[in-house]
Amino acid sequence: MKRALPILAVLVVLLAAIAVANPFFLEPAGFLAFLKRAAPLVILAAGQYFVIVSGEFDLSVGSLVTAEVVIAARLIDGDESATWPVLALLVVVGLLVGLVNGVVTTKLRVPSFIVTLGMLLVLSGAVFLWTGGAPRGALSEGFRVFGRGGLGPLPWSVLILLAMGAAAIWLMRADFGKTLIATGDNERAAALSGVRVDRAKIFAFMLSGLSAAVTAILLGGFAGVSAQVGQGLEFSAITAVVLGGVVLGGGRGSVLAAMAGAVTLEALFTLLNLYGISGALEFTVQGVIIIAAVAAGAIRLPRKFTPRRGDAHAAS
Amino acid sequence: MPRHKAAVAVFTTLVLAGCTTDKPPAVQSSAPAASASQTAQGSGTGAQSKFFVQADFDAQLAMRSQTPQGPTDKPWEQAIAPKMIDTAKYKKDGPYHLCFSNAAVNNPWRQVGWKTMQAEVGLHKEIKKFTALDAEGKDDKQISDIAELQAKGCDALIISPNTTATLTPAVTAACGKVPVIVFDRGVETDCPVTFIKPIGGYAFGADAAEFLVEKVPAGGKVLALRILPGVDVLETRWSAAKVVFDKSKVQVVGVEFTDGDAAKTKSVVSDYIQRHGKIDGIWMDAGATAVAAIEAFEDAGLPVPPINGEDQQDFLQKWKDANLTAVAPTYPTYQWRTPIIAALKILKGEEVPEMWNLPQPKVTSENLSTYLKPNMPPLHYALCGCEDLPGFPETWGGKKS
Numbered sequence: 065m066k067r068a069l070p071i072l073a074v075l076v077v078l079l080a081a082i083a084v085a086n087p088f089f090l091e092p093a094g095f096l097a098f099l100k101r102a103a104p105l106v107i108l109a110a111g112q113y114f115v116i117v118s119g120e121f122d123l124s125v126g127s128l129v130t131a132e133v134v135i136a137a138r139l140i141d142g143d144e145s146a147t148w149p150v151l152a153l154l155v156v157v158g159l160l161v162g163l164v165n166g167v168v169t170t171k172l173r174v175p176s177f178i179v180t181l182g183m184l185l186v187l188s189g190a191v192f193l194w195t196g197g198a199p200r201g202a203l204s205e206g207f208r209v210f211g212r213g214g215l216g217p218l219p220w221s222v223l224i225l226l227a228m229g230a231a232a233i234w235l236m237r238a239d240f241g242k243t244l245i246a247t248g249d250n251e252r253a254a255a256l257s258g259v260r261v262d263r264a265k266i267f268a269f270m271l272s273g274l275s276a277a278v279t280a281i282l283l284g285g286f287a288g289v290s291a292q293v294g295q296g297l298e299f300s301a302i303t304a305v306v307l308g309g310v311v312l313g314g315g316r317g318s319v320l321a322a323m324a325g326a327v328t329l330e331a332l333f334t335l336l337n338l339y340g341i342s343g344a345l346e347f348t349v350q351g352v353i354i355i356a357a358v359a360a361g362a363i364r365l366p367r368k369f370t371p372r373r374g375d376a377h378a379a380s
Numbered sequence: 381m382p383r384h385k386a387a388v389a390v391f392t393t394l395v396l397a398g399c400t401t402d403k404p405p406a407v408q409s410s411a412p413a414a415s416a417s418q419t420a421q422g423s424g425t426g427a428q429s430k431f432f433v434q435a436d437f438d439a440q441l442a443m444r445s446q447t448p449q450g451p452t453d454k455p456w457e458q459a460i461a462p463k464m465i466d467t468a469k470y471k472k473d474g475p476y477h478l479c480f481s482n483a484a485v486n487n488p489w490r491q492v493g494w495k496t497m498q499a500e501v502g503l504h505k506e507i508k509k510f511t512a513l514d515a516e517g518k519d520d521k522q523i524s525d526i527a528e529l530q531a532k533g534c535d536a537l538i539i540s541p542n543t544t545a546t547l548t549p550a551v552t553a554a555c556g557k558v559p560v561i562v563f564d565r566g567v568e569t570d571c572p573v574t575f576i577k578p579i580g581g582y583a584f585g586a587d588a589a590e591f592l593v594e595k596v597p598a599g600g601k602v603l604a605l606r607i608l609p610g611v612d613v614l615e616t617r618w619s620a621a622k623v624v625f626d627k628s629k630v631q632v633v634g635v636e637f638t639d640g641d642a643a644k645t646k647s648v649v650s651d652y653i654q655r656h657g658k659i660d661g662i663w664m665d666a667g668a669t670a671v672a673a674i675e676a677f678e679d680a681g682l683p684v685p686p687i688n689g690e691d692q693q694d695f696l697q698k699w700k701d702a703n704l705t706a707v708a709p710t711y712p713t714y715q716w717r718t719p720i721i722a723a724l725k726i727l728k729g730e731e732v733p734e735m736w737n738l739p740q741p742k743v744t745s746e747n748l749s750t751y752l753k754p755n756m757p758p759l760h761y762a763l764c765g766c767e768d769l770p771g772f773p774e775t776w777g778g779k780k781s
Contacts (some may be wrong), residue, residue, distance in 0.1 A: 088654050097654075101647060142758070199488075200777055202694070202758045212679060287642035287672045288694075289759075295641075337651055 071308050071324045078331040085338045096219060102330035103221040104211075104279040104286070108297060109304035109326035110232040110319055111275025114268040116305050119248035119314030120169060120176035122269060124183035125276040125301060128161055129294030131187045132280035134194070137201040137289040147206035154277045161187070162273025166266030176269075184298070191291070199289045211285020221282045228278060232319045235271075241319075244268060248314025296347070303350040304329045306357040329353075424632040425604075425622040431615035437623065440582040448739045455739050456714040456765045457721060460579065462733030467573060470559045471729030472535065475508035478723050479534035479558075481525045483542035483565070484517035488668070488692070488759035492766075493716035495776055499769035500717040504724060519546040526550045530557050536723040539572075540564045544612060559726050563719045565613060574732045576718045578711055578740040581616030585665065587709035587742050588617075588688035589624035592661040595686035595705055598629035600660030603652050605673065607640040607666055617665040630661065642672035649676035662687040667708060670695045674704070691743055694758035696751060708743035714765025755779045 079089075088094040108125055115122040132154050139153070140146045165183055169176040210220045235241055246254040247264045255261045283293050308325025310317025333346055443460050450458035478501070485494050501510045511532055515522030522542045527550070529537055537554055538561045541547040548568045554560050555571035563576035592602055602625065606618055618635075625632050634652055638645040646669075652659055653676065662673050667690020677684045686705040689695035691712075699706045715738050725732050741763065743751050751762040757777040766772050773780065 086654055094654060097650065101650075200757060200759065212675070283643055287646045287675070290642040292639065292641045293643060334651075337648070338655065 071321050071328060075324055075328045075331060078328060078335055082331060082335050082338060085335070092217065096217065096222060098330070098334060099222045099225070099327075100219040101286075101334075102327050103219075103225040104282040105297070105300055105304060105330055106225055106323045106326040107228050107275050107282070108279045108301040109308070109322050110228060111272035111279075112298075112301040113232070113305050113308075113310060113317070113319045113322035114235075114244065114271045115176070116302070116310055116312060116322075117248045117314055117317055117319075118244050118265050118268045119251065120265060120268070121180060121302070121312075122162075122165065122272045123177065123180040123298045123302075124161065124165060124187060125272060125279075126294040126297035126299070127184045127187040127191070128158065128273065128276040129280040129283060129297055130291060131191045131294075132157060132277055133284040133289060133293045134191050134199045134291060136207065136280070136284055137199055137203050138195075139201070140204050140207060141201040142204060144204045144206050147204045151207065151281065154280060155274065158273040158275075158277025158280075159270050160273070161276075162270035163266065165273070166269030169269065170262035170265050195291065199291050201289065203284055203289060207281070208285040208288070211282045211287070221286070224278065224282065228275070229320075229323055232323070236319045240264070240267070245315055248316075250315070299347075299350055299354075300329060301326070303353050307353050309357075312358055424634075425625050426635060428622060429615045429619040431612050432619040436580070436616075437582045437620060440580045441586055441620075443579045443737060444583050444587070444740070448737075454765070455712070455741070456717040458739050459733045460737040460739060462737075463735065464731040465573070465734045467559070467726045467732060468729045470536075470573070470726050472727055474506040474727070476506055476535045476724070476727055477509040477511070477533060478507055478536055478538065478720065479529040479532060480510070480512040480538040480719075481522055481529055481540070482512055482514050483522060483540045485514055486517050489711070489713060489761055492761045492764050492776060493713040496713060496764050496766045496769065497716040497720060499766060499771055499775065500720045502770060504720065506724065507720075515542055517542060519543055522547060523550045526554050530554055534558055535727055536561060538563070538719040538723060539567075541567050544568060559723075561719045561722050561726070563715060570734075573726055574722050574734060574736050576715060576722060576736040576738065578715055578738045580737075580740070581613050581711075582620035583740055584709040584711060585617035585620035586624055588663055588707060589621035591688060591707040592663055592686055593624060593628040593630055596630045596661040600630050601633040601656055601658065602630045602661040602663055603649065603659050604632055604635040604663045605645060605648065605665070605669070606635065606637050608637055614665050621663055621665075625663075633659070638669055640666065640668055642669050645669035646672040646676045646679075649673045650680065653677065653680050653682065658682070660685050664688055664690075666690060667692050667695050671698050674698055674702070678702075691751060691762040692758070693753065693756050693760045693762065696743065696748060696762060697754065697758070699745075700748060700752055706745070710741060710743065710761075710763045712738065712740060712763035712765065713761045714738070714763055717765055753778070 083089045089098065112122055112125065135157070136150050136154055139150050161183065165180055168174050168179045210224065214220055215223060243254065243259045244264050246259055247261045251261055304326035305322040306312060307328055308317065308321035310322050332349060336345060446460050448458035448460045449462060482494065485491050501507055511529065511534065513525040513529060515525050519542050526539065535558065537558045539551055540563055541551065544566055545568060551560060551562065551567045552569050552571055560572040561574055561576065562572040566575055566577065596602060604618070604621065607614055633656055636648045638648060662685060664670055664673065670687060670689030671694050674684050674687065684702060684704055689706060689708045691708050691710045695708065698704065718736065718738060722732050722736065743762070753762065755778050756773060760776055760778065764776065766776060
């Protein structure tokens with residue numbers, strides 16, 4: 065919890081600024097609408113966190129999201145009865161892509177930056193080839209309800225976010241979380257002390273793939289089929305994680321802070337939009353955040369001291 | 381403690397970003413009801429686009445009420461106020477080899493058009509070969525495609541340019557070798573034998589804006605959604621709408637770019653609903669994300685205000701199901717049939733219009749039922765003119781009903 069404090073403070077400031085510009089934000093419906101919009105990115109950031117904290121990157125999530133939405137639309141094609149099988153298939157595809165990323169990274173020793181960049185290109189090329197550039201088919205109402213509908217006043221996406229968030233926090237408190245952080249902190253030391261490093265990393269990539277699948281389900285549900293749905297999401301997710309104080313290169317940071325980083329990023333975008341500065345600046349803001357956060361990390365490392373590496377500060 | 385430094389750095393960045401972004405609109409924020417991203421100039425539509433040409437605007441608006449010449453059941457063969465030119469010098473005996481340099485097939489509109497064109501080719505036995513190259517939305521690839529096609533012994537070359545200015549030299553070069561037919565987007569040369577297009581963007585934008593001005597009460601808040609700036613075919617649509625809105629009593633509360641992305645459209649509309657409490661009309665420069673905009677109102681539990689879309693099935697279906705107050709100007713995909721017909725006419729030495737202006741109907745609540753075809757896929761364009769072609773509806777992704 066302590067680690068998430070700075071980002072939570074920033075978040076509170078931003079939320080207050082939004083509330084000043086738009087009082088509707090303070091009402092439950094307004095805030096829930098915001099959370100609903102933030103949910104996909106928060107879930108994606110949680111997935112990205114697992115990979116980053118283990119010392120790797122996952123650049124493939126954006127095009128994975130696009131691919132999943134396009135696949136879902138093509139396979140469902142408006143047929144209500146196909147909803148659940150396709151949902152299951154999406155989860156499997158997400159896990160599978162993560163598995164491939166993880167195995168190639170760990171077993172073939174290709175840097176994850178390259179592996180997932182390659183996967184990004186492979187997926188977007190495959191989507192383009194399969195669709196001829198424009199998606200076909202349609203999502204069923206049953207599929208869309210997760211991104212659009214809700215349980216009474218509570219949007220499904222917020223409920224899914226709470227469940228996924230709780231699961232992520234629980235995972236990081238369990239043994240898996242500790243081995244993952246140890247792996248990211250010092251892979252060799254972790255391996256020597258008996259951590260199955262490769263297995264932890266592969267699992268992290270699979271979690272990232274899973275989160276991309278869930279994100280695709282929510283985003284596809286929110287706004288329907290689009291071939292641009294996942295565009296730039298990998299960078300948003302990485303920015304969010306970095307904004308949450310998680311160190312690129314691995315070994316430090318909490319999943320709660322990463323998710324708070326995603327909410328903060330979304331709040332920042334909402335604020336920019338409220339003041340009429342939308343669009344192009346979003347990328348600029350993300351770029352500034354990534355550079356600033358990494359620079360901040362680089363400045364402090366050499367200076368003083370020995371961080372308490374790889375100890376039990378794992379839990380949020 | 382090191383962690384604090386990082387936190388402070390990140391925080392400072394945020395605060396700095398916050399400050400710089402806060403400043404310009406600070407004046408406005410005291411009156412949030414005023415215009416948003418575009419500075420209010422009377423009706424809030426901002427400055428006129430530099431792409432706006434008054435003469436073209438007037439000509440297109442006038443064309444809307446002119447009766448096109450040609451068979452009424454085949455609008456793709458009709459032409460508005462055609463000035464026929466002689467093509468005897470291109471006359472040759474068949475069979476023919478037609479070539480086509482396509483800008484891209486990267487959106488549903490182009491996909492529907494491309495299928496329609498291929499089916500049209502299949503109708504004509506005198507075409508022995510049809511060679512098409514897809515430039516994948518890249519100017520440089522299209523330039524080399526056009527050069528490549530010239531070496532393939534084409535009898536006529538059809539070009540759908542990716543961009544206007546960049547492709548002009550390539551088209552000019554091709555004109556010297558084969559008869560060239562340009563359609564959809566134009567080029568800055570009159571060397572092609574004929575240029576085929578529907579009436580155009582001004583008519584599209586004005587059709588939609590005039591509808592809103594009629595349906596939205598005076599002082600009502602209209603949100604204009606555009607895909608992206610700087611593209612001539614889209615700029616003309618908006619600039620015509622601006623002219624119409626400027627003369628009206630409606631208030632344009634925002635002009636936003638959506639990148640043609642459904643999620644972004646929905647978010648933008650939701651934001652405006654939150655900010656203004658009520659939006660009384662939506663103007664769009666393209667219909668692909670109209671359904672997302674409609675959903676923003678539905679999800680907010682509000683009635684959908686007057687809106688314009690395009691002739692895509694998902695919008696037409698929604699229109700009927702929700703009984704919307706809507707209009708759909710079109711940029712008909714049946715124009716993909718015309719270049720093939722034109723090429724054959726030219727090669728047979730028959731006259732063709734120098735500027736082939738196709739009729740550009742709009743879908744209204746009166747004729748909606750004739751355009752809505754529930755067995756067609758959601759991204760299909762109703763004005764494909766493809767119903768009588770072989771392979772319909774399966775080739776276009778539809779089901780036999």
